[in-house]
Amino acid sequence: MKDTIEIRWHGRGGQGAKTAALLLADVAFKTGKYVQGFPEYGPERMGAPITAYNRISSFPIRVHSNIYTPKYVVVVDESLIGPVDVTAGLKEDGAIIVNTPESPDEIRPLLNGYSGKIYTLDAKEISIRTLGANFPNSPMLAAIVAVSGIMEEHAFMKEMETSYHHKFAKKPEVIEGNMNALKLAFKEVTK
Amino acid sequence: MAIRERLSGNEAVAYAIRQINPDVMPAFPITPSTEIPQYVSTFIANGEIDTEFIPVESEHSAMSAAIGASAAGCRVLTATSSCGMALMWEELYVAASNRLPLALALVNRALSGPININCDHSDSMGARDTGWIQIYAENNQEAYDNFVQAYRISEHKDVRLPIMICQDGFITSHAVENIELIEDEKVKAFVGEYEPEQYLLNPQMPMAVGPYATSPFYMETKMLQNEAMIHARKVILDVAADFKEMTGRSYGFFESYRLEDADYAIVMIGSAAGTTKEAIDELREAGKKVGLLKIRVFRPFPGEEIANALKHTKAVAILDRSEGFRAGGGPLSAEVKEHLYDIHASTRAVSYIYGLGGRDYTTVEAKEVYRQLEDMIENGTNIPQYQYIGLRK
Numbered sequence: 097m098k099d100t101i102e103i104r105w106h107g108r109g110g111q112g113a114k115t116a117a118l119l120l121a122d123v124a125f126k127t128g129k130y131v132q133g134f135p136e137y138g139p140e141r142m143g144a145p146i147t148a149y150n151r152i153s154s155f156p157i158r159v160h161s162n163i164y165t166p167k168y169v170v171v172v173d174e175s176l177i178g179p180v181d182v183t184a185g186l187k188e189d190g191a192i193i194v195n196t197p198e199s200p201d202e203i204r205p206l207l208n209g210y211s212g213k214i215y216t217l218d219a220k221e222i223s224i225r226t227l228g229a230n231f232p233n234s235p236m237l238a239a240i241v242a243v244s245g246i247m248e249e250h251a252f253m254k255e256m257e258t259s260y261h262h263k264f265a266k267k268p269e270v271i272e273g274n275m276n277a278l279k280l281a282f283k284e285v286t287k
Numbered sequence: 288m289a290i291r292e293r294l295s296g297n298e299a300v301a302y303a304i305r306q307i308n309p310d311v312m313p314a315f316p317i318t319p320s321t322e323i324p325q326y327v328s329t330f331i332a333n334g335e336i337d338t339e340f341i342p343v344e345s346e347h348s349a350m351s352a353a354i355g356a357s358a359a360g361c362r363v364l365t366a367t368s369s370c371g372m373a374l375m376w377e378e379l380y381v382a383a384s385n386r387l388p389l390a391l392a393l394v395n396r397a398l399s400g401p402i403n404i405n406c407d408h409s410d411s412m413g414a415r416d417t418g419w420i421q422i423y424a425e426n427n428q429e430a431y432d433n434f435v436q437a438y439r440i441s442e443h444k445d446v447r448l449p450i451m452i453c454q455d456g457f458i459t460s461h462a463v464e465n466i467e468l469i470e471d472e473k474v475k476a477f478v479g480e481y482e483p484e485q486y487l488l489n490p491q492m493p494m495a496v497g498p499y500a501t502s503p504f505y506m507e508t509k510m511l512q513n514e515a516m517i518h519a520r521k522v523i524l525d526v527a528a529d530f531k532e533m534t535g536r537s538y539g540f541f542e543s544y545r546l547e548d549a550d551y552a553i554v555m556i557g558s559a560a561g562t563t564k565e566a567i568d569e570l571r572e573a574g575k576k577v578g579l580l581k582i583r584v585f586r587p588f589p590g591e592e593i594a595n596a597l598k599h600t601k602a603v604a605i606l607d608r609s610e611g612f613r614a615g616g617g618p619l620s621a622e623v624k625e626h627l628y629d630i631h632a633s634t635r636a637v638s639y640i641y642g643l644g645g646r647d648y649t650t651v652e653a654k655e656v657y658r659q660l661e662d663m664i665e666n667g668t669n670i671p672q673y674q675y676i677g678l679r680k
Contacts, residue, residue: 121463125293137404156465158561160426160458161649194530 102163106170110142110176112233116172117148119237124152124246126255132157145180152246152283169191170240171195172219172232177203183264184199193285195219195232200286203262210218217285226276234274235281249282259262289534290468294432296424296459296626298478299431299466300366300452301326305336306474307438309390310361313341313352319369319456321392324366346371356497357387357449360486362438364389368456369396369539372410376417382449384512385496387448388441388481391419392434394568395557395608396456399645405645406456408556409609411585412618418512420450420519421586424558425488425542428466429583430454432536435469438478439526445518446572451586455558458646469534477533516587523584540579540589545571549578551660552597554623555606556582559641559648566653575655582619590626602635602660608642608675616640616673636661641676652676 103120107113110198114124114135121133138144149163171182174196191213194203200214203270207214219235227234241252256278260271298589301323304312314324315506330336339356343349348363348656356363367375372393382389393411397403412422418571420440424430433452441450454460469477487493527538543624544564545617546552553563556668560581570577580596580603596604616638624636639656642648656676 116464121293126464130465131293132462132464135457137457158426158651159565160462160558160561162456162647164649 099155100151100157101168101246102166103150103152103168103170103242103244104163105148105150105172105175106145106167106180107148108142108176108235109144109146112231113146113170113172114148116170116233116237117150117213119256120150120240120246121152121253122192122259123252124150125243127247127251129153130155130157130242136162138190145176154195166190168193168244170236172236177206181208183207186212188211188212191215191243193236193243195236197221199226215285216240217281219281222280226280227270227273231277234277238278239285240283242285253278290470292437292466292468293463294427294466295461295463296321296324296427296430296454297394297461298326298428300434300454301433302362302468303431303474304338304392305330306435306469307473307476307478309338310493311339311341311353311356311363311365311520312365313343313356313363313448314365315343315347315367316436317346318367319396319460320366320368323394324461338646346374347378350375350382350600352388354378354382354387355536356387357389358383358385358487360483360488362388364443366394368391368394369410372414373398376414377544377607379414379417379419379449381497384462386447386512386515387449388447388483390434390441391449391451393453394453394456394460395453401673403458403618403644406458406558407608407643407645408453409643411451411453412607412609412611414451415586415618418516419517419586420446420448420523422450422452422523422569422584423460423582424452424454425456425558425560425581426459427464428536429461430459431466431468432530432534432538433583434525435477436476436530436538437479439529440519440522441485442481443518443522444484446515446522448519449503453557454675458558467534471609473533477529480615481578502617508512519587520589523587530661531626533561538583540582540584540592541633542579544579544581546578546596546622549602550576550577550578551657552580552600552603552621552665553606553607553653553656554580554582554593554597556619557608559606559608561564563646563653566650566657569650570573570654570657575657575661578582585619588622590622591630594626594630595622596633597623597634598630599634601664602637604637604639604656604660606639606641606656607638610640610643636659637663637670641677646677648677
C-alpha cells in the first residue's frame with residue numbers, strides 16, 4: 097500500500113482517543129482521501145488502555161488488520177508510557193506526539209531509545225483553559241494534523257467547526273471552547 | 288449519482304434500514320451490534336421512519352417478537368451478536384421452519400468462554416444448520432449492499448426464508464471507511480413493498496402458524512425447507528444482477544481475486560479477505576501465482592461452484608474463523624473439501640483456524656500460508672494438515 101499514512105493512538109477508555117481517530121478519518125475524508133478509523137478494545141471499561149488506528153491513502157484501503165509499523169503515534173495519556181510500548185514499530189522517519197507538560201527532551205529517555213521526532217503538547221492544560229475540564233482529544237487531534245500536514249490549518253479549522261456543529265448540536269455552548277482548544281494546540285505543539 | 292460518504296459498518300447497515308423503513312424491529316442490545324438498534328431508534332424518534340421499535344427483555348424475546356410480527360405479515364428485522372444469538376437458538380429454527388421472511392443484522396462476535404467481545408464467526412457458524420440464508424461482508428460497503436438486497440431474497444415467493452446479513456464485529460462494524468451510498472428513492476424502488484401471499488392477520492384466508500407436525504408430516508416440511516434453500520441460489524444471483532444494474536457493483540456467491548491462473552489459493556470469509564488481497568498483490572509482484580476465493584454466500588452453500596473455481600489450483604488453504612471442535616478443522620474447511628472430493632479434484636486442501644476472539648490476521652500471516660502451500664507442493668514437505676495461525680509462542 098504505497099502512499100498510505102498509518103497512525104496509532106494510545107489512550108485510556110473514556111478519554112476520546114477513539115473519537116479523535118474517527119474525527120481524523122472525517123477530516124482526511126473531506127480532503128478526498130480514502131480513510132480508515134477504528135478502535136481496538138481490550139476489556140470494556142473506563143480507564144483501560146485502548147488503541148485506535150487510522151489509515152489514510154490516495155487508493156482504496158483493503159487491509160483490515162491493526163497497525164504495527166505506524167508513521168505517527170499519538171499518546172493521549174502520558175501514564176501509558178512504560179506500561180505500553182508506545183513506540184513499538186514506530187518508523188524512525190515518523191514522529192510521536194505526547195500529551196504532557198514536559199518537553200520532548202524530557203520525554204525522549206522514556207521512549208526505549210526511539211530516535212525519531214518527538215513532539216509534546218500540554219493538552220490537559222489547554223483543555224482545562226478552554227473547556228474547563230480535561231478532554232485532551234481535541235487538542236491532540238489538532239496536534240497530529242499540524243505535525244502530519246494531512247490538512248492545512250485554515251481548512252482544518254473550517255471542517256472542524258462544521259463537524260462540531262453537527263456533533264454538539266444539542267450543546268452548542270461547548271463549540272467555541274473546542275475550537276479554541278484546536279487553535280491553541282495547533283500553535284503550541286512543540287518539537 | 289452515488290453518495291460518497293464515510294461510515295462505520297454499523298452506521299452503513301442502519302442507513303440501509305432507514306432507507307427501507309421496515310415495519311417492526313424488536314431488539315435487545317449486545318456489543319458490537321448495539322449501535323444498530325440505537326441508530327434505528329434515533330431515526331424513529333426523529334420521525335425519519337415509522338418502524339415499530341419493540342424494546343424487549345432478551346434476545347429470546349427479540350426473535351420471538353420478530354417471528355410473531357413476520358407471521359402477522361410485517362417486514363421485520365432485528366440485530367444481534369454472539370451470546371445474543373445463542374439465546375435466540377430455538378427461535379432461529381422456528382423462524383426458518385415456519386418459512387418467515389425476516390432479516391437479522393448479525394455483527395459477528397466470539398461466543399463465550401472465555402468471555403470476549405471481539406470478532407470471530409463462531410456465532411453464525413454455529414447457526415449454519417438452522418435453515419437461515421447467510422451472507423457475509425468484507426467491509427462496510429458490502430454490509431450495506433447486502434442489506435439492501437436482503438429482503439428481495441428473503442421475501443421471494445420461491446424462498447420465504449429468514450436471512451442473516453453478517454459483518455465482522457469491530458473490524459468492520461466499528462471502522463469508519465469510505466462508502467458509496469444509494470439514493471433513498473432508488474433503494475425504496477429496488478426493495479419494493481412487502482406483499483405476503485399468506486399471513487396471520489388475513490381474515491379472508493385463515494391459517495395456522497407453528498402447529499404440531501406428527502411424524503407422517505414433519506419430514507416433508509424439512510424437505511420443502513431445503514427446496515427453498517435450493518431456490519434461494521437463483522434468487523440471490525437474480526437480485527445481485529438487478530443490484531449491479533442499479534449500482535455497477537457486482538456480487539455473486541463468492542468473489543475470485545487473481546484466482547484464474549493461481550497455483551495456490553486461500554478460501555476465507557469476511558474482512559480478512561481484504562488483507563489477503565493485499566498480500567496477494569505483493570506476492571504477485573514477486574512472481575508467485577497466488578489467489579483468493581472469498582465466500583459471500585455460505586447458506587445456501589455454493590459448493591459445486593467453489594470446487595470448480597478451485598480445481599485448477601495445486602493447493603488451497605481453507606481458513607476458518609471458528610473452531611468446529613470435530614478435532615479436524617472448521618466448518619468451511621469441511622464443506623469445501625466435500626465438494627472438491629465430489630468433483631474428483633486433484634487439488635490438495637489444508638485446513639487452518641485463524642482470528643478467534645479478534646486475534647489479528649495480517650499480510651504476514653497470509654504470506655506464510657501461501658509459503659507453506661508452495662513448500663508442500665514444490666518440496667514435498669509435510670506440513671500439518673490442520674493448524675492454527677498466529678498462536679502465542
